[in-house]
Amino acid sequence: MKVNENNWQRFLAVIPIAVFLVSWEYLAKYQIINAHLFPQPTQIIRSLATLYSKGQPENSELLMHISATLKRLLLSFTFGVIGGILVGCLMSINQKFHSFLNPIISLFMPIPGMALAPLVIVWLGFGDPTIIFLGAISVFFPVVFNTIAGIKSINKQLIRAGQIMGLSQIKIATQIYFPWALVHILNGVRIGLARGWMTIVAVEFIAASNWGIGYMIWNAAEYLRADVVYGGILVLIILYFAIERITIRNLENKTVVRWGLLSQKNG
């Protein structure tokens, strides 16, 4: 019964997409819509395939774009998460630190990475440094925010339970605060990943010199290659889906879901 339910859901979910693609295919084929602006999906796939095989056997052009973006994502993510957790812990422990940094973080957190891009380009030029820097910042903020919230939210009784069993302050921090805060931290990490992804792709539009999916899309737009533009969006969707699945879901399942601290779906 359960298996059937899941398959049925998947089938239902596919219907709108399938209908959409098929209609698009035929509307473009028969020129009901402008096939230059809205190329047939089959054409889009073909263009992607071409990009994939271009440059082989050494380096597939498509893969090089993808790996450039992924590399930037990995670095931004690493810096942002580590920095975010460290600063978050520091701010939770030290009130002065917290009062000082909090207004600054509150001001800069909601500013889109793109708005900072021209300024950062002046400092760091075009290319990886700028992109990774801005990506790292956009990962940093949600992680800090959620780390602090997580540490703050701890059930006081858990601390007392640790105290009465004779644990030192350090042990309480590492053995009680940390596992508890992990739920929130992971949530922050997941949001950070999404933000980082968005920022990197966006900044690639204006700051990348020759590689990156964002660059690929923007470049294609400048040459009016609608097929590559849509192809790029498709690549973005698939990539992000895969990334999120692999990293976050895995991490969550091994920890907080097992501990019963996370309800299944999130808004």
Add this chain to the structure above:
Amino acid sequence: MNNNSAKATLQSILQTIYPFLVIGVIWEVSVQLNWMPSSNLSSPSIILQRFIDVAFMDGILWKHFLSSFTRLVIGFSLASVLGLITGALLSMQPLLNKMFEPVINLLVSVPTIAWVPVLLITMGLGDKTVITTIFLGSYFVIVYNTMRGIEIVDKNIINAAHSMGVHGTKLFAKVLIPASFLSILTGLRLGLGYAWRALVGGEMLSAMIQWGVGKMIFQARFWNDTATMIVGILIIGFSVILIDQVMINYIEKITVYRWGMVNQVEESNLE
């Protein structure tokens, strides 16, 4: 206790400004003493001067801001209204709900900026593109959160309403919407965030646009004018905070906080 609360507010304002003052002073001094090259980063005094120039002397800051703000309002309002309606309609039909929820979730994951090239090709390089980008950026996330919010309404509340003879659109307006208000607000909040991204990104990439804060920042690059950039960045920062704090917090206060519904979707609490 008017005196006490006024004192407390003053204290919290000072506390908020304090870090900026410290940084500002250090920064200013470093530039004056030539510890830091001012070409890379204008000193606060220059930034202040620039702000006064563009805001009050030329008045062009106001023009930029107004353009941006108008686009934001149009795009976001449309997205909110249509998003709420779409989300509501889809959630009423379980079949439609199951069909479209994954698709919408997928569309939310597309970086907002990625819509811009598509729109540039089809709609050109002007205002329409930016507004549509803002719309697309916020629309899907609002639909999604509305759908999810209504989906997780406690079945018992619906049953209670049914047993009192409340069905259909009445049930919808009087029960489902208030019950899912927290999720709806979350969707609006997120949508607003995406809207800002779309606005800034769209303005930077649309060549035919003359006015807009994003445009202002982007153009400043050609003169290496970091002062204007920083003015623009700060304006955006303050605007976002203002709109979020004033509008959304206020709405929250008179609705979900008052109703005690703050933690609707919560991790299962430690017992």
Add this chain to the structure above:
Amino acid sequence: MNKPIVEIRNLNKTFKSDNQTLLALEDINLSIPQGKFVVLIGPSGCGKTTLINLIAGFEKPSSGSILLEGKPIEKPGPDRGFVFQDYALFPWKTVLGNVMFGLVNNGWKKEEARERAKEFIHMVNLTGFEQNFPHTLSGGMRQRVSIARALAYDPKVLLMDEPFGALDAQTRKHMQKELADVWEKTHKTVVFITHSVIEAVYLADIIVVMTARPGKVKAIIDVDVPRPRKYTEEHYLEIREQVLSHLDAEIEKEQMQHPI
């Protein structure tokens, strides 16, 4: 054998908030004899939770002293065990992990800790659930883990703050019996807080009735009903009446202080 293990002398506790000063406990003088099951009972707000928190070391006295085996209590430590009303189990640890926690952190080697933990898990009748995470257990089961955890490292005194308050009536009754059984095996000194007179008379050797706020000791009643106890025995019922009459008077007083 009845030498006092915890001595409370001239204890006062005041809480200060922004513009209020609250006297929670006034001039408490109490001796807790070793090996006895002592129950604190009183109307809401009488300070019984405050008192047990003071013994635990979570709070400090405003004046007066609390001595454990002659030494003043300064902070929480493993010479006392605590069972919370909300269980306070670590959700990221299994049942076994929770019960081992106090041992491992007080110098026990992992293997020995594991063996000992298993014994206590057995004592509370949860053998087979060692690898479960707390969120998969019912309220009664969680509380049993909590009790096992607190007893495992052999504290001198076991403190229990309304441990069965969050359970439904049937589970509660069952747990009372289980606790009585466990206590028979260990004869730990227990300080137990409850609202329920039935529970108090069922479990206690000594019942301490407290007054409405500010809390003082109103009456100390010896419960000399032989164990295992039945809720319907005559002597049991007599003692119940005794406690109730003290309690009712205090509850009335408390209502008058805070009319609804």
